[in-house]
Amino acid sequence: MxxxxxxxxxxxxxxxxxxxxxxxxxxxxxxxxxxxxxxxxxxxxxxxxxxxxxxxxxxxxxxxxxxxxxxxxxxxxxxxxxxxxxxxxxxxxxxxxxxxxxxxxxxxxxxxxxxxxxxxxxxxxxxxxxxxxxxVPYAVAFGLLPAFVWSAADQTGSVPWWLLSAAASLGVGAHLLNVLPDIADDDATGVRGLPHRLGARRLPGAAVAVLVLGSVLVLFGASVPLVVAVAGVVVVAALAAVVLRGHGKAPFAAAVGIALLDAVLLVVAL
Structure with missing residues (x-):
């Protein structure tokens, strides 16, 4: 063989x-x-x-x-x-x-x-x-995913707007994070998407801003208990601080942590 x-x-x-x-x-x-x-x-x-x-x-x-x-x-x-x-x-x-x-x-x-x-x-x-x-493709694909599941489950009523918006934010944040490891290779071959135009220095901050937006949309759109909302805000804020102020691999890991938290919140919100 x-x-x-x-x-x-x-x-x-x-x-x-x-x-x-x-x-x-x-x-x-x-x-x-x-x-x-x-x-x-x-x-x-x-x-x-x-x-x-x-x-x-x-x-x-x-x-x-x-x-x-x-x-x-x-x-x-x-x-x-x-x-x-x-x-x-x-x-x-x-x-x-x-x-x-x-x-x-x-x-x-x-x-x-x-x-x-x-x-x-x-x-x-x-x-x-x-x-x-x-x-845009990430925003559309992630934004439509909860709508697909909602429709496949024959749920009554329309899927909440904040759920679609939060999922779209998660998608955009995932896009920004996903490009970061390959940004040099992409630049060398002429790929100039939004993350490349932002540049490696501004990319983590942009990613965390979008991901934090997704967290806020779920925490307040879903009307979760106040204690849960406050705890979520504290965790997201702490991870965001690491993204913006950390060194080495810590900012990327913290940004991934926010993305994972957003995914968990999406599930809990349904």
Whole structure:
């Protein structure tokens, strides 16, 4: 068996951006549980989101293949040659078909909402990532995710505006944080999204501002008990101070902490 065959399954997973894909899929699953979906429905919603995230991850590395090779990315299986682009393309196509089928099985309105989330991710990959509007796909995709879950659960009434806004804020904050480790490589290959225009120095502050906004929207929009709201504000303020004043890896870790707290608050608010 060839070395390529030995590494193909691992490489295929690595090319799908497994960290972000798993995080979004887990968030959708927990949101589905929070709105009291039947177990079979939770599985369906989770599978639809997983398929969509896989398609976004694989398409990202396929589209960026020449850029990743140009800067010598060692964490990209396609750029390293440990994954055949034809295999990744086939997997991506299968994920797209599966995503469409599973999304529509959640109901037409819910399915269209989720396909809107996935389309936003593809729009980012196909060019918006290199423009000042790079944040828009993240805002749309994350903002629509609770609406998708809400609709798939046949909830009565419309999803609260503050929940959509908080989720969109979480998405934009995630975008700003996600770009930070790759900002030098992106600059070298002509990718000039909003985070790159802000620059590495201003990026953590911008990210924390957006994430704090999301926290505030949930804490006060959901009318949580005063004690919980105060505790949440104190924790967010402490983490924000670390982002703005810390050194080394602490600011990035604190910003990720705020993002995780926002995700937890989204679930609790449902």
């Amino acid at each position: 060839s070395a390529l065959a030995d590494t193909r399954p691992v490489a295929l997973v690595a090319a799908a951006h497994p960290g972000p894909a798993a995080a979004v899929t887990l968030l959708a699953a927990v949101l589905a549980v929070a709105v009291d979906m039947p177990a079979s429905r939770v599985v369906l919603v989770t599978a639809a989101v997983a398929a969509g995230q896989l398609s976004i991850g694989w398409s990202n590395d396929l589209i960026d293949l020449s850029r990743d090779r140009a800067v010598g990315r060692q964490d990209k299986p396609l750029a390293l040659g440990t994954l055949d682009p034809r295999v990744a393309a086939a997997a991506c196509a299968a994920a797209v078909v599966l995503c469409v089928v599973l999304s529509l099985m959640c109901g037409l309105p819910a399915g269209l909402l989720h396909l809107g989330c996935v389309a936003a991710g593809w729009a980012y990959n196909l060019g918006l990532k290199a423009t000042v509007w790079s944040w």
